[in-house]
Amino acid sequence: MKELLHHKYPLLLLAVSLTLLLPHLDIIYVNIMEARNFITAREMVTNNNWLLTTINNLPRYEKPPLPTWLTALAGILFGFDSLFGLRLPVVFATVFLVLMSYKFSKNLELTKKQSFQNGLLLITSFYIFFGGRDNQWDMYTHSFMMASLYFLWKLLQEDSAKAKNAILSGLFFGLSFLSKGPISLYALFLPFLIAYGFTYGFKVRSRWHYGILVLALGTAIGLSWPLYVRFADPESFLETTTREASRWASYNTRPFFYYWSFFTQSGIWTIPSLIALLYPYMKTRVTNLKAYRFTLFWTLASVILLSLIPEKKSRYLLPVLIPMALNTGFYIEYLFEKFKTLTKNEKRMAYFAFGLIGIIAVALSFILPFILKTLNGFWLWYVLVAIASLVCGIIIIRSLLKNNFGKVFYSIIAFQICIMVFGLPLIGAFLGNPDYYSPQKLHVVKAKEHIEIYDLQNYCPEMIWEYGEPIPLIINNGKIKIPKENRFGLLVNIDDTTRLRETFKDYKIEKLLTVDMNPVPKSKKSHKKRLERDFYIVSR
Template sequence: MNQNKKYLGYLALVCAAIFLSHLDVIYVNIMEARNFITAREMLQNGNWIHTTMNLEPRYEKPPLPTWLTAVSASVFGLDSLFGLRLPAVLSVICIIFTSFYLGLKFLKTSKQAFYSALILASSFYIIFSGRNGQWDIFAHAFMLLAIYQLVLVFQSDKNLLKNWILAGVFLGLSFMSKGPVSHFALLLPFLIAYGIVYRYPGFAKKWRGWVSLLIFFIVIGFSWGLYIYLTDGSSADAIADKETAAWADRNVRPFYYYWSFFTQSGIWTFFAFIAILFPYMRTRVTDKRAYTFFFLWTAIAVVLLSLIPEKKSRYLLPVLIPLAFTTSFYIEFLVVKGKKIIKLDRWLANFGFGLIGLIGIAFPIAGYVYFKDQLSGFYLPFILVSISLFALGIYIFNTLIKQQYEKAFYSMVLFLSAIMLFGFPMAQLFYDNDQFNNISKVRKNPAHEKLPFYYMGEIAPELIWELGEPAKKIETIDQLSQNGTYGVFVNDSLAEVFAQNYAVKSKTKFDINYVNKNKKGYKERLTTNFLVIEHN
């Protein structure tokens, strides 16, 4: 077995530990709920093209991630969070493996490509996004595949038509995942950085390839949107106007909001910060050209994202891809130089690795003190993660004494893997809402089996997902004018209005917050009143 196959095998094991373990532990968030509801309505109502959420047109995002989610759900079932999240997991694993092959095209050694892939796999926001059924990870996975194909044609003197076509296909699939988001945040910074560092030799001679790429990109990327406008233009226009208005006012942040972007790499934050200190790193890297390219790719991506008024932490996801490569140059420097590094670098390495080692050593005691009254039912994961982190903490300090920085690096990856594999179930220790009452119970009540469901005002997508079926929206209370019994979901103030106009047979408060009211993560929108009303 050659070395690259060994690296791929190790990557597979790391990805399995980090991304495939305990996928059903974390509750469904708002982005997932929208995707999952749409997938459910695809399977139950056949709404594969004219996508819906709660039976209303859902054209805000292209449907490819939802199609993939629906296919997975058809295999594993709509009740399986593992099955619903699996397509996103496969997308992030695709990103990890593609990054390794991309590294082979730029870096001097396959070992450094391996380092960068491991850094990417164990970066905080990559893990968060890859374990959630959101749209972003799909778009960036297809885009990185497209970028890899572009690198193949850029680095070849031949006109590789097959690779041009594949690049166009993946660009189209990325657009079908989340519109032009990844084209702006991942592709454009790559093209600018590549042009600055490597230029585009023979660009004019490859015009047939560019034409092929554009044709496949346009046909695949715009086909669904064009069809929707031709068949349901009024709904598409209304949604587009709503999204445009919201985009201008929603989550507007200052230009410098993303300047702490390197913290999204989690356990690699310190090393990532050192790696983006360009003057410092330029004197230490052996391949200055490659380092400059990945540094520029990272920096340009941050600048471009900073120009957009609407800013969210998850928009930094594509930045972590070139940042992982950039960070790998510092790791490679420490490994190659070893005991020959100067005192400053040794101090920095000891601090970066030692901080994680210290956390590992302290965890068993600190964790027990913090969770001691809540550990019932969680002793096994606590013991396993405590032993793992403590042993790795001791080992990290041992490697630092011997200045074996490669072993310290691998220990960091194992540290994160141990947390995900053994400790992740302990996330449920934070679920402390004693008022939790899942809306999924409604239909299970025999008295509610045949009730039509309605809602007035707003209802969170998470509530509709947990409900398990659509609820029809009403704008005014007099829309329930026919004689009969109805089930209506409303907030507290509207509940009083209904009580004044209808005979309320029963009222139930549902709360799907997993944390209690006193915590920051509690959201009032995840509560609703269920009224059974009778109209004669």
């Protein structure tokens, strides 16, 4: 019992994290990034392509393979038809990140309680708990890098076990690199070094050779796979690296200030996160000013470095949320300690920040029936989430008025859990496409018509994943390869009909059906043409 009490905070973090991540893990449909990961994992197992990775039987070297290796192992254990099983690796990676965040907080000489609160802030940040349900590469690379930074901190701060800490830091550095290349090195590791240098300074004399060991070991592990591919398949590797390098400067470009609403990505903690970033306000209210400065510099350095890259997407802000959770924790800790003695202005600020969450929780109970498409089949989930939200909202508001910030904070965590446990199934009430046609049904058509199936060009990863096996391309990288069969099935993007007629001008072309994987009807803005294919029978 004493041992359990000693580890109560990590165990509670584990319980909260799993409660947020595991329920209804298979309810959200597979997106394009996840589909790419799943297809590559499936082809690893079916074709034994563990090193020269493929997607739709074509070289796939854009991303390092570690997350896909783990996904492939999950596929072997649970089957590739189990979406729940395939997403378990990213759940474990996210839990690992949260626990490393807790341990790192203790490195900053914060109390176990504040470190626990930091972990809760992290796992309940929007992009963290949704990224922890989406099996792509980001969560792995940043989780491993956080472990690397934990041991690097110990190397920089402690005089014992330097070699051990250097080796472990280098190991996790390498695993991070094997998960998504140098992304986390740039977005998390480099900002950490900048913040550490500004705040604590480096003791170079006695530790420089250990720092070299970290970089050497991490680089050796991280570059092992790309170097292998470079020599095993040089032509495809060069083509991939050239294409990826050009995207950084020309694809999805956004202005420098695109990321400067970054604190909103924490979701429910948007306002507390913003307040915690206000250094003039916070500097006289934190118990560990040096640690606060470090997390603030780390957060801002990460945002600035990401802003320098022309290619920008909201999900690229995920690494910023890690130091920002630690930074927000200083404001939360201040409220835990001083809430009853806050000035009027401070109390108004806190009432607005947390009272708004309480009001949203209460309002959610009543407005859901008006925004849901239907409640048929969802009544139980609606009743459960409505009652839970109402109770949490009332407790948040009452606790604010009674100056009990502890109840406020933990009720917000409970509200978040209730949304994920009871509210997530209501996603189905927002969706519905009367024209939905699964690619899996093409197997029936294939058997009935005695044909092979091809795709004209630009395959759709979600379609390949749901179909269950590769679909050969007719046109790939400008090269046309006409099937040998006299009669075959052909998937064609609805915008490619002209190319279809040009390629098969001497063939008989008959449209049979339309495959539509969109979860929403064509009348919705979120309906994507990319998820539609017309299916033709083509014959000589």
